Amino acid sequence: MASEVQILHPRPSSIVAALYTLRDLGVDVVIMHGPSGCCFKHARLLEEDGVRTLTTALDEAGFVFGGQEQLTGLLRRAKELFDPKLMGVVGTCSSMIIGEDLHQSVVDADLDVPVIEVEVHAGYRDNTKGVVITLEAALEKGIIDREEFDRQKFLLEKATEVERLFGAASQEYLAPERGDIKYKATERLLDLMAEGNRGLNILNAKKETAYMFADINAAVAQVAKARGAEVTTLANLDQNKGLAKVRQDAKNILSGLLERGIAIDGIIGGLDEYPIAGDKVARWLAEDDGYDFAVISGVPHAIPIDALEGMEIFSITNGPRQVRPLRELGHQHVLVEIDLHPKTMGVSSIVESEFGATLRGLSELG
Structure with a gap:
């Protein structure tokens, strides 16, 4: 500790x-x-x-x-x-x-x-x-x-x-940062897909913030499918875990992903289990570690960095003060969805993200 x-x-x-x-x-x-x-x-x-x-x-x-x-x-x-x-x-x-x-x-x-x-x-x-x-x-x-x-x-x-x-409580002072430019990170992600690299697409979001973070994982899966790239999608969307609203949010988001044709390859916990979902990701990778890159949306710093060794990591957070800690952990690309939380209050369906929109736009899927 x-x-x-x-x-x-x-x-x-x-x-x-x-x-x-x-x-x-x-x-x-x-x-x-x-x-x-x-x-x-x-x-x-x-x-x-x-x-x-x-x-x-x-x-x-x-x-x-x-x-x-x-x-x-x-x-x-x-x-x-x-x-x-x-x-x-x-x-x-x-x-x-x-x-x-x-x-x-x-x-x-x-x-x-x-x-x-x-x-x-x-x-x-x-x-x-x-x-x-x-x-x-x-x-x-x-x-x-x-x-x-x-x-x-x-x-x-x-x-x-x-x-x-x-996280943001790990250092004496953290200045807020906006993270990487989204279209540049998107171009790199598309290059990795075009080169035939295998990707891990992880949603590990906290409660209602998943309404927007899930759009990022949906975009990654959609673009990968359109380009013939291999991507495995894991999500903390267990509908049977958590307080009443948390369970309903997971149900709504999972339904929204399924309606978009997004297949979830593995459930790694509920929307309130984001701090421990990394353990399930690590166990998944212990059985299949042949991934070249990872896209992690929500709370990326809860995924053990050792489990992601050798991958090029794209992390999307909504915390401007989380940028530096993620970079220091070894995440090569760190992006911020600004004002995400206000946009996910009072909603019951997936909300479009900036990164998701950029990825679809550059892939001509928008």
Whole structure:
């Protein structure tokens, strides 16, 4: 395990992680108990996914005198407005510092709707802490069982490990980079196919981001088929793994690939199993290592670099701060799909990627 590194660049928030986890659990309405600007961008994005995201809008007076009555009133109002089947209440740095009692507000609201209470703030080193706290609250409410909780906690530990060893949490400061020029990387990929090289086409994406990353793997498979090149496609699209939304997303994406005529040669896990899917890729390559190049979309740094030895690697990420770590691992071509996450919120079918469009365009398949 790598030693602790002091991270100077901003990192994802545990509050945001809690919000997305509530979404994956099927929550209809989330109330954030804090200032109106807290996690504003992600709160708006969650609305695109159909989750009503409200705020008690704590101000200076609330910081001094508390806002539990505001929270109780908003819980009742949210029930009247949206008639939710499942609600969530999320703490913020402000509410946690002044000692607000989320549970008491829920009791006082006296709703006939289950409410998952998430006592969280943004002061944790790892944003995955927000996920664990949310899952603990869901377990207590009986929304998930112990087996799923233990599975999720294990995956979160692995995800944290991957980021500390090979990701954006591995170095003191990482400047954002845009990666390689897409058409140049595409030209090289097409040359490799034309030369008769054998390719490995891997989708290892995190949850809803797979809606766009899958388009890249679809384009690679389509172009390879049109050019008579041999490409093997692996994907973390197990429809039976994960929370409700995660399973549905995998089903939607797999259906979209099949409709495009894309054959999946191997399933390497679910959409929440991206930190451990590399183990299955390594086992696949232990039985068949005759590949000359690999295209990896999603979380490329979770695939063991030793397993990819001898291949020319094309890695596509949506993290500008992931470019340098990937290059230092030995990935020869690193590309970034900018603003991918906002484009994959609220969708239920595959979204076109820049790299996929470039590959199809240069191959005259567009």
